[in-house]
Amino acid sequence: MIQLFNVGKVYQNGAPALHDISLKIPDGDFVYITGSSGAGKSTLLRLLYCAEKPSRGQILMGERNTTRLKSRNIALLRRDIGFVFQDFKLLNNRSVFENVALPLQVQGLSKQEISTQVYQMLQYVGLEYKLQRKPLELSGGEQQRVAIARAMVVNPRLLLADEPTGNLDHELAVEIMEMFTRINETGTTVLIATHDKEMLERFPHRTVVLHGGNIVSDDSPDSTDTCEETT
Amino acid sequence: MERFRYFLQRTVFSMKQSPLLCSATIGTVAIALMLLSFFTLIVLNVQNLTKQWSRDIQVVVYLDQVPSQTVLEQWLEEIEQYPEVEQVNYISQQQAFERFSERLGQNKDLLDGLMPEVLPAALEVSLTETARSREGTERLISLLKNNKEFHNFRYGQEWLDRYDAFIFLLQLTGTLAGGFLVFATLFIVSNTIKLTIYARRDELEIMGLIGATPMFIKAPFMAEGAFQGIIGAILALGGCHILYYFFLKKGLAALLTTAAAENIHFLPLIVQIAVIATGLLLGFIGSLLPLRKFVRI
Numbered sequence: 001m002i003q004l005f006n007v008g009k010v011y012q013n014g015a016p017a018l019h020d021i022s023l024k025i026p027d028g029d030f031v032y033i034t035g036s037s038g039a040g041k042s043t044l045l046r047l048l049y050c051a052e053k054p055s056r057g058q059i060l061m062g063e064r065n066t067t068r069l070k071s072r073n074i075a076l077l078r079r080d081i082g083f084v085f086q087d088f089k090l091l092n093n094r095s096v097f098e099n100v101a102l103p104l105q106v107q108g109l110s111k112q113e114i115s116t117q118v119y120q121m122l123q124y125v126g127l128e129y130k131l132q133r134k135p136l137e138l139s140g141g142e143q144q145r146v147a148i149a150r151a152m153v154v155n156p157r158l159l160l161a162d163e164p165t166g167n168l169d170h171e172l173a174v175e176i177m178e179m180f181t182r183i184n185e186t187g188t189t190v191l192i193a194t195h196d197k198e199m200l201e202r203f204p205h206r207t208v209v210l211h212g213g214n215i216v217s218d219d220s221p222d223s224t225d226t227c228e229e230t231t
Numbered sequence: 232m233e234r235f236r237y238f239l240q241r242t243v244f245s246m247k248q249s250p251l252l253c254s255a256t257i258g259t260v261a262i263a264l265m266l267l268s269f270f271t272l273i274v275l276n277v278q279n280l281t282k283q284w285s286r287d288i289q290v291v292v293y294l295d296q297v298p299s300q301t302v303l304e305q306w307l308e309e310i311e312q313y314p315e316v317e318q319v320n321y322i323s324q325q326q327a328f329e330r331f332s333e334r335l336g337q338n339k340d341l342l343d344g345l346m347p348e349v350l351p352a353a354l355e356v357s358l359t360e361t362a363r364s365r366e367g368t369e370r371l372i373s374l375l376k377n378n379k380e381f382h383n384f385r386y387g388q389e390w391l392d393r394y395d396a397f398i399f400l401l402q403l404t405g406t407l408a409g410g411f412l413v414f415a416t417l418f419i420v421s422n423t424i425k426l427t428i429y430a431r432r433d434e435l436e437i438m439g440l441i442g443a444t445p446m447f448i449k450a451p452f453m454a455e456g457a458f459q460g461i462i463g464a465i466l467a468l469g470g471c472h473i474l475y476y477f478f479l480k481k482g483l484a485a486l487l488t489t490a491a492a493e494n495i496h497f498l499p500l501i502v503q504i505a506v507i508a509t510g511l512l513l514g515f516i517g518s519l520l521p522l523r524k525f526v527r528i
């Protein structure tokens with residue numbers, strides 16, 4: 001369970017990004033954060049993986065209040081979270097295998113364990129034949145699948161994705177979304193920031209709409225409990 | 232163990248990846264430490280030489296009257312107890328006369344017909360190494376003055392002042408130049424390493440995102456810096472030895488007597504170890520400084 005209580009964020013340069021966000025995300029949920037560009041979607045995700053500290057309010061991840069963590073504890077917290085970014089954030093001078101192995105190396109697993117887990121994960125995303133390639137030798141969709149493999153190889157309880165389909169054409173985007181759906185079915189909480197209307201319609205899930213740093217709506221497609229918030 | 236192997240791999244890999252920056256770091260450390268150790272070499276040798284000269288620093292007490300044997304022995308015993316005193320010798324009138332005539336050499340006939348009693352008897356007091364300075368000499372003289380018989384002293388006052396000033400100047404320039412050199416090197420090295428780190432800032436960011444602790448991210452860079460520093464220091468010692476061999480050993484041997492040339496030594500082992508440790512620290516701190524800026528989680 002992720003809980004945000006009256007969270008606000010003002011960047012160092014004075015730009016207000018989030019005003020007063022209160023949000024509950026139960027374990028195993030699939031949630032879209034959407035809204036126009038500059039609405040604060042990325043900022044909200046950055047707060048969740050502690051890349052930024054909230055200016056106001058409290059954030060609970062499970063039992064843990066992440067508002068004021070030391071850098072070592074932030075590192076430990078991130079080992080439970082997988083990330084997927086629009087620009088993939090892969091290491092271009094290392095092979096696909098090494099990229100996916102990185103989070104396991106960080107956690108100090110043995111070579112043996114790393115090899116098996118990485119291979120299984122690459123099979124899962126369908127890239128086991130390209131494990132020696134460098135990321136730039138792959139297509140956009142393949143790179144995104146490497147990024148997903150890297151995020152999922154540690155078996156995270158939470159998967160965060162910031163515009164994961166923004167750089168992909170339609171077919172690849174659908175493929176990636178199907179992958180997120182499968183991941184969610186195994187019990188991982190999935191949180192996706194996107195403004196891709198088409199995907200929202202094609203894969204309907206709970207949708208939190210941001211506008212100017214506030215939540216303007218929070219709807220689940222298959223239930224009646226809808227909470228509207230206005231500014 | 233897995234981690235250690237991982238760090239080792241990353242270090243080797245990273246140095247292979249940017250050989251230019253790597254050799255720039257090693258080269259900077261090598262040149263700076265070579266200058267520094269050659270300078271140290273010269274300072275140490277000059278100090279060594281002056282230490283030999285300074286054996287001549289002594290206080291001479293002229294005696295108005297020739298003391299009796301018992302009184303003399305009493306005085307010698309007393310003076311030997313002073314902490315500043317290395318040795319004390321009695322020079323009788325006869326000995327003083329002989330020395331003087333020896334010093335006159337060919338003109339010794341000037342002394343013909345003179346009695347040895349024209350010259351006063353004296354006590355020659357030589358100082359311990361630590362007391363060989365103006366201060367030490369003055370301390371000794373004030374002690375000697377406790378004895379009313381001792382009031383006529385001679386000590387190379389001017390010489391002492393110059394000696395003190397020389398040693399002070401040597402140490403001051405050494406410290407200042409050395410300190411400046413070390414800081415300049417640290418500045419250059421940390422900027423070179425900053426380039427390496429900057430080129431890999433994406434990697435640092437990604438490592439942080441996937442849950443690497445700051446220490447885990449920094450360790451390969453610091454190991455790399457320290458390793459490059461050690462290599463640089465070893466090269467510096469090698470270069471310093473070449474300078475020493477050709478300029479000091481061979482070069483000065485032509486100018487100096489062989490005995491003096493033999494007294495020129497290379498850096499003692501402990502200083503060599505210190506040079507290598509300085510190289511290690513330069514590389515280590517040189518990478519730590521820019522890392523503090525780039526590794527922020």
Ligand SMILES: Nc1ncnc2c1ncn2[C@@H]1O[C@H](COP(=O)(O)OP(=O)(O)O)[C@@H](O)[C@H]1O
Nearest residue numbers: 011013015016017036037038039040041042043
């Ligand atoms: N690192 C930053 N420093 C300063 N202002 C920022 C930073 N990141 C985002 N902002 C500002 O915060 C607001 C929200 O940005 P963001 O969260 O990136 O929105 P979105 O992802 O929905 O497009 C914008 O006005 C943006 O200019």
Ligand SMILES: [Mg+2]
Nearest residue numbers: 041042043162
């Ligand atoms: Mg964004």
